[in-house]
Amino acid sequence: MIVTVTLNPSLDRTIEVDVLTRGEMIRARSARLDPGGKGVNVSRALLAGHVTSTAVVTVGGPEGDQLRRLLAAEGLAVRAVPVAGRTRSNVTIAEPGGVVTKLNEPGGRLSDAELAEVAEAVAAESAAASWVAGCGSLPPGVPDGIYAELCRRVAAAGIRVAIDSSGPALLAALPARPDLVKPNREELAEAVGRPVDRLADVVEAAHELRARGARGVLVSLGADGALLVDDDGVIAGDAPVERPRSTVGAGDALLAGFLAAGARGPRALAAALAWGAAAVRLPASRMPRHSDIRHDIVRIRSRPDLDKPLVT
Ligand SMILES: Nc1ncnc2c1ncn2[C@@H]1O[C@H](COP(=O)(O)OP(=O)(O)O)[C@@H](O)[C@H]1O
Numbered sequence: 001m002i003v004t005v006t007l008n009p010s011l012d013r014t015i016e017v018d019v020l021t022r023g024e025m026i027r028a029r030s031a032r033l034d035p036g037g038k039g040v041n042v043s044r045a046l047l048a049g050h051v052t053s054t055a056v057v058t059v060g061g062p063e064g065d066q067l068r069r070l071l072a073a074e075g076l077a078v079r080a081v082p083v084a085g086r087t088r089s090n091v092t093i094a095e096p097g098g099v100v101t102k103l104n105e106p107g108g109r110l111s112d113a114e115l116a117e118v119a120e121a122v123a124a125e126s127a128a129a130s131w132v133a134g135c136g137s138l139p140p141g142v143p144d145g146i147y148a149e150l151c152r153r154v155a156a157a158g159i160r161v162a163i164d165s166s167g168p169a170l171l172a173a174l175p176a177r178p179d180l181v182k183p184n185r186e187e188l189a190e191a192v193g194r195p196v197d198r199l200a201d202v203v204e205a206a207h208e209l210r211a212r213g214a215r216g217v218l219v220s221l222g223a224d225g226a227l228l229v230d231d232d233g234v235i236a237g238d239a240p241v242e243r244p245r246s247t248v249g250a251g252d253a254l255l256a257g258f259l260a261a262g263a264r265g266p267r268a269l270a271a272a273l274a275w276g277a278a279a280v281r282l283p284a285s286r287m288p289r290h291s292d293i294r295h296d297i298v299r300i301r302s303r304p305d306l307d308k309p310l311v312t
């Protein structure tokens with residue numbers, strides 16, 4: 001059983017266009033509305049993969065009501081914490097070939113009292129959990145140290161914790177020793193304050209996050225796959241997708257696959273890559289079911305070519 005925590009969930013509208021040209025009126029090919037936010041997507045992917053999960057989410061305003069309805073329609077187990085600020089709407093414009101432009105709102109402000117209610121909800125829901133995953137950006141009003149606090153509380157209860165966030169919230173979480181962090185290439189580069197251009201740079205930066213406290217680092221690298229650094233060493237892999245449709249939620253599917261497969265070693269990395277690749281082949285942030293996942297396309301390397309320049 002895996003609990004996810006999303007302080008800044010969203011309604012995700014994905015609009016498919018032939019080409020995005022700034023300053024012009026563009027007729028869309030299709031539009032789709034999904035419940036969103038990183039932890040919400042991890043729980044949706046786990047549900048699709050038949051792994052028990054509960055999503056703790058804040059919900060506010062008419063958008064929050066709609067988010068609840070969308071999650072209920074998917075059959076997700078949700079612990080909704082009502083808040084005064086409205087739930088945000090994020091827009092993704094998807095062009096053929098998987099090129100996406102994302103417009104993410106900051107989200108509604110959360111008060112200290114609302115944050116205390118979230119903490120209570122997490123404590124209540126995680127009694128039987130093997131992992132708690134704190135995912136996504138922080139809305140206004142939330143201190144950078146919130147994920148560090150989550151790590152300490154969850155670890156004190158003997159439960160493992162994963163953090164998928166960025167910027168100051170990710171940096172502040174590291175000294176609290178999360179069992180896993182899942183930065184993408186950009187987030188990793190931001191965390192170490194230098195570009196990450198080759199696999200060797202990824203390894204070095206991931207080691208740095210471990211030196212600052214993270215026990216395991218799973219770096220998602222878009223079309224370049226993913227790299228895992230933990231107590232067992234370094235492994236990398238990829239799963240090529242010929243015709244990517246939408247990368248929205250691919251990182252969330254990757255994290256879900258990794259946790260679902262035991263969160264350790266080549267087997268978990270392979271599952272993560274298979275789930276991530278499957279998400280990329282699906283429209284918008286649709287999460288893969290068993291029948292969407294192909295394990296035969298995954299290539300795991302215990303001695304990756306470190307000089308290889310990254311393509312995405
Ligand atoms: N173009 C692609 N081709 C194949 N796999 C991809 C592609 N884009 C993403 N993925 C898969 O999805 C995972 C997450 O994508 P990434 O863009 O790194 O994360 P995030 O969505 O968190 O920014 C990657 O590690 C990879 O497994």
Ligand SMILES: O=P(O)(O)OC[C@H]1O[C@](O)(COP(=O)(O)O)[C@@H](O)[C@@H]1O
Binds near residue numbers: 038285
């Ligand atoms: O909290 P953030 O960083 O603004 O991200 C939220 C967005 O990320 C998503 O969870 C997608 O995440 P990924 O594409 O990184 O897997 C969307 O559902 C949501 O709109």
